[in-house]
Amino acid sequence: MKKSTLLTPDKNNLLTYLSVGLTLFFFSVLDVVLGSFYNINLTSFLPGVLSFLLPLFLGFIGLHFIRIEYSGIKFLDLINKNINTNSFNALLSLLIIFIIIKLSPPTLSWFILDASIAGDSKDACSGSGACWTYIKVWFNRFMYGMYPNEEQWRINISFISLAFLGSVGFFTTEKLKKYLTLYYVVIYPLIALLFIYFFISGGPIFFDFSYGIIAAVVSIIIGFFIPSKFKMYYFIIVPITIYILLKYVFFYEELIELGKLESLEWVETGAWGGLSLTFIVSFFCLIFCFPIGLFLSLGRRSDLPIIKYISIGFIEFWRGVPLITVLFMSSVMFPMFLPEDMFIDKLVRVIIAISLFEAAYVAEVIRGGLQALPRGQYDAAKSLGMGYWKMHIFVILPQALKLVIPGIANTFLALVKDTPLIFVVGLLELAGMLGLAKTNPKWLGYAMEGYVFASIVFFIICYAMSKYSYNLEQKYKTER
Amino acid sequence: MNFKKLLPQLLTLLVVILIFGFFSYNAQVNMENRGITFGYGFLSQESSFDVQFSLIEYDGSHSYFRAYLVGLLNTILVSVVGIIFATIIGVIVGIARLSNNFLIERAASAYVEFFRNIPLLLQIFFWYFAALRALPLPEKAEPMFGVFFLTIKGFFIPSFVWNNIDVFVYSLIASIISIFFVKIYAKKKQEKEGIQTPMLLIAFGLLIILPLLSYLFGGVTTSVEVPVIKQLSQNSFTFEGGLKLPPELISLALALSLYTATFIAENVRAGVQGVGKGQKEAAASIGLTPNQVLKLVVMPQALRIIIPPTTNQYLNLTKNSSLAAAIAYPDLVLVFAGTALMQTGRAIEIVSITMLTYLSLSISISILMNWYNKKIAIKEK
Numbered sequence: 001m002k003k004s005t006l007l008t009p010d011k012n013n014l015l016t017y018l019s020v021g022l023t024l025f026f027f028s029v030l031d032v033v034l035g036s037f038y039n040i041n042l043t044s045f046l047p048g049v050l051s052f053l054l055p056l057f058l059g060f061i062g063l064h065f066i067r068i069e070y071s072g073i074k075f076l077d078l079i080n081k082n083i084n085t086n087s088f089n090a091l092l093s094l095l096i097i098f099i100i101i102k103l104s105p106p107t108l109s110w111f112i113l114d115a116s117i118a119g120d121s122k123d124a125c126s127g128s129g130a131c132w133t134y135i136k137v138w139f140n141r142f143m144y145g146m147y148p149n150e151e152q153w154r155i156n157i158s159f160i161s162l163a164f165l166g167s168v169g170f171f172t173t174e175k176l177k178k179y180l181t182l183y184y185v186v187i188y189p190l191i192a193l194l195f196i197y198f199f200i201s202g203g204p205i206f207f208d209f210s211y212g213i214i215a216a217v218v219s220i221i222i223g224f225f226i227p228s229k230f231k232m233y234y235f236i237i238v239p240i241t242i243y244i245l246l247k248y249v250f251f252y253e254e255l256i257e258l259g260k261l262e263s264l265e266w267v268e269t270g271a272w273g274g275l276s277l278t279f280i281v282s283f284f285c286l287i288f289c290f291p292i293g294l295f296l297s298l299g300r301r302s303d304l305p306i307i308k309y310i311s312i313g314f315i316e317f318w319r320g321v322p323l324i325t326v327l328f329m330s331s332v333m334f335p336m337f338l339p340e341d342m343f344i345d346k347l348v349r350v351i352i353a354i355s356l357f358e359a360a361y362v363a364e365v366i367r368g369g370l371q372a373l374p375r376g377q378y379d380a381a382k383s384l385g386m387g388y389w390k391m392h393i394f395v396i397l398p399q400a401l402k403l404v405i406p407g408i409a410n411t412f413l414a415l416v417k418d419t420p421l422i423f424v425v426g427l428l429e430l431a432g433m434l435g436l437a438k439t440n441p442k443w444l445g446y447a448m449e450g451y452v453f454a455s456i457v458f459f460i461i462c463y464a465m466s467k468y469s470y471n472l473e474q475k476y477k478t479e480r
Numbered sequence: 481m482n483f484k485k486l487l488p489q490l491l492t493l494l495v496v497i498l499i500f501g502f503f504s505y506n507a508q509v510n511m512e513n514r515g516i517t518f519g520y521g522f523l524s525q526e527s528s529f530d531v532q533f534s535l536i537e538y539d540g541s542h543s544y545f546r547a548y549l550v551g552l553l554n555t556i557l558v559s560v561v562g563i564i565f566a567t568i569i570g571v572i573v574g575i576a577r578l579s580n581n582f583l584i585e586r587a588a589s590a591y592v593e594f595f596r597n598i599p600l601l602l603q604i605f606f607w608y609f610a611a612l613r614a615l616p617l618p619e620k621a622e623p624m625f626g627v628f629f630l631t632i633k634g635f636f637i638p639s640f641v642w643n644n645i646d647v648f649v650y651s652l653i654a655s656i657i658s659i660f661f662v663k664i665y666a667k668k669k670q671e672k673e674g675i676q677t678p679m680l681l682i683a684f685g686l687l688i689i690l691p692l693l694s695y696l697f698g699g700v701t702t703s704v705e706v707p708v709i710k711q712l713s714q715n716s717f718t719f720e721g722g723l724k725l726p727p728e729l730i731s732l733a734l735a736l737s738l739y740t741a742t743f744i745a746e747n748v749r750a751g752v753q754g755v756g757k758g759q760k761e762a763a764a765s766i767g768l769t770p771n772q773v774l775k776l777v778v779m780p781q782a783l784r785i786i787i788p789p790t791t792n793q794y795l796n797l798t799k800n801s802s803l804a805a806a807i808a809y810p811d812l813v814l815v816f817a818g819t820a821l822m823q824t825g826r827a828i829e830i831v832s833i834t835m836l837t838y839l840s841l842s843i844s845i846s847i848l849m850n851w852y853n854k855k856i857a858i859k860e861k
Contacts, residue, residue, distance in 0.1 A: 081580075082580075082581065082582035082583075083581055083582055083583050085580060085581065089579075089580075089581045089584075092581060092583070092584055093581060093583045093584070096583045096584065096587055097583070304485055304488065304489045305489070306489040306490075306492060306493050307488065307489055307492050310492060310493075310496060316843065317839065319842070320838060320839035320841075320842040320843055321799070321835045321838045321839055321842075322799035322800065322802040322813070322838055323799075324802045324803060324805060324813055325802065325813060325817065325831065325834050325835050325838065328813070328817050328831055328834075329831050329835070332821065332827040332831065333827045333828055333831045333832075336506070336507050336510050336511070336827055336828060337502075337503040337504075337506050337507050337510075338506055339506050339509075340509070340510065340513065413597075416599075417597075417598075417599040417600065418599070419599075420599050420601040420602060421601060421803070423601075423806065424805070431599065431601055431602050431605065434605070435605070438609065447605075447609040447610040447613065448606075448610040448611075448614075451602060451605055451606040451609070451610050452606075452610075454602055455598045455602055455603075455606065458597065458598050458599055458602060459594065459597045459598055462596075462597035462598070463593065463597050466597065
């Protein structure tokens with residue numbers, strides 16, 4: 001040990017080592033900074049490779065000299081502990097610092113300094129940096145697809161009101177909290193559907209099917225207040241009665257006439273696109289895949305053999321095939337399975353396909369939660385005289401779902417990230433619109449800007465979702 | 481079996497049968513109307529379309545079944561390449577996330593957060609349409625190390641030309657089998673006499689010596705073929721000789737491995753963190769060296785946590801490789817469910833074959849997984 005006292009820093013000569021080490025370290029950083037920002041090479045007198053590696057070498061020696069344990073200087077200890085524990089770590093830290101310094105000038109200049117955003121044609125992009133003008137000009141298309149410009153307020157209003165209605169849960173008083181589940185499971189999706197149908201699509205206000213919807217909504221809302229003893233009979237009789245009454249007794253002709261007064265222009269789903277379509281598809285798939293997945297997971301754990309094996313078969317089938325083949329199936333194979341005169345809209349088919357696909361994944365995640373619950377929970381619920389549904393709704397599922405929040409969030413994230421795949425059936429959401437814009441002869445050569453923009457947008461959405469799920473997980477965490 | 485249990489089952493069965501019946505009836509009617517008969521006979525017909533990139537000999541005169549094989553092999557190729565790179569990157573990043581070096585940990589987690597939160601399709605598009613398009617044309621390409629050429633038309637790398645390759649392959653197989661037997665012998669010896677055999681040294685030795693012998697006595701020769709630039713016309717150049725990796729393959733493999741690596745990294749991190757601190761301390765306290773602690777105590781336990789979700793990721797990668805269709809890499813979906821379907825119009829047969837292929841792939845892997853899980857599960861007394 002005594003041999004290398006000169007090169008092994010110790011506490012006695014703290015100041016000497018510190019000053020030498022820091023000087024070397026700062027010189028190396030300075031060399032890299034000057035080299036990459038101002039293009040000045042301080043060590044140009046040295047041969048090429050040596051001049052290139054010199055900062056790394058100097059910084060390494062510098063870090064070696066300041067590696068003094070328990071020096072008594074807080075900041076130094078912090079640095080040593082975090083980036084400078086041994087030679088290998090010091091080398092890696094230096095490499096990362098230098099790479100960041102080397103990369104920042106080109107990145108900065110591409111993103112901001114040499115980028116152009118003014119003007120509204122390709123001529124404005126003369127700099128060597130990014131051409132944000134391209135994004136600016138195409139922004140409308142990236143957001144709304146081929147949706148007519150003068151009608152875009154409909155999408156805006158729908159999304160704003162849906163976001164507002166969706167956030168109701170945060171503002172309700174304690175007294176109304178128990179209705180929240182009903183609201184989110186039944187009413188909110190219905191409102192969303194109506195918004196999409198009437199507002200974004202611009203369908204006729206009254207059509208044959210709307211009687212069914214009205215009957216279902218009215219009877220579910222009333223049914224919530226009916227004592228559970230009569231609920232079963234109620235739900236069989238009342239909706240049908242309301243439907244018949246509405247359709248054959250009250251205002252049938254008048255309403256159909258009214259429905260023909262289309263105030264909003266009909267916009268085909270083929271014209272929808274851009275980020276708003278991403279939102280619509282992921283929103284509905286989220287809403288549909290969760291209940292389907294829930295029932296599948298219960299079915300898979302059921303002790304009724306037929307239901308169990310049907311569920312297993314269903315889950316394993318969807319989990320075994322790639323989504324792109326499912327979409328292929330929904331676009332080329334599925335029409336073969338329908339009667340000649342029956343036509344289902346492309347968007348609806350896609351939403352059904354993605355929902356079924358993701359439902360299988362949700363089912364497996366929830367099954368994990370169900371399996372994690374100890375048997376005692378089931379036994380306790382049964383010993384209280386609870387039936388199958390009561391046991392699951394009040395005892396099992398609340399605990400199981402709490403356990404699998406991260407898994408479900410991951411599945412939902414995967415769903416959002418899978419939406420660009422709908423290009424297979426010809427629907428163009430954000431990534432698809434980029435492909436379209438990229439091949440526009442007036443705007444050739446800006447693929448990079450487009451993909452960087454879309455990446456940032458998706459990153460923000462997905463990152464926010466994952467952070468929110470993390471919060472949710474922390475909020476509902478209960479110690480066992 | 482009482483009535484209350486029977487009724488829901490019968491109802492479900494009835495609904496499923498009704499749905500299937502409805503679909504198959506419609507399918508029959510529709511096919512009759514269009515004059516198509518259901519059947520797989522078309523597989524032996526001449527395909528008459530070409531595929532850009534194929535591992536086996538193929539052109540338009542071959543059958544549709546051969547086209548299916550070409551697609552399947554391309555899917556397997558990109559999956560295997562992706563899995564290898566994803567594992568390497570994933571393990572490195574996963575360990576980096578556990579580092580006590582602040583900068584390394586931040587860099588690794590930034591990588592994970594970034595690549596995990598961007599749709600894979602977008603990443604594939606980015607590499608294919610934006611990043612690889614920035615590469616130079618063949619005539620302007622600068623060679624890397626004198627032999628690799630990165631161009632906009634693909635990567636050109638030197639290829640090996642083998643003589644008597646089968647002898648070499650046999651020698652490799654023989655060396656692997658002999659390593660296996662030596663290992664069994666070493667284990668027995670250790671159990672009996674408590675003497676450790678330097679397994680690693682012997683394994684490397686066998687792996688080098690046997691193929692070397694095949695060179696000396698088996699008549700195996702290798703030569704390297706370096707790609708050379710060649711002028712096709714006035715301003716169109718390409719490379720001749722060597723191996724060409726098409727840009728589709730590269731961008732697909734790159735995107736798949738970078739994307740899947742983030743998930744593998746998280747698995748690795750969770751696995752290593754999942755091994756209790758007490759285990760490491762206990763191992764150290766009985767005098768094991770840090771390397772032994774890692775090899776004999778931490779890794780076996782961590783692998784038990786890491787391997788099941790990682791296999792799942794491998795499966796996901798294989799399924800995700802079907803995104804190749806978006807950038808025209810001739811994989812199973814593009815060649816078979818795309819071109820072949822367009823030509824023959826046999827939607828039901830082709831889509832069902834494609835789905836069955838993926839399905840059997842993933843089911844066989846999950847059966848293997850369940851077997852492995854049972855094998856490594858903690859055997860409680």
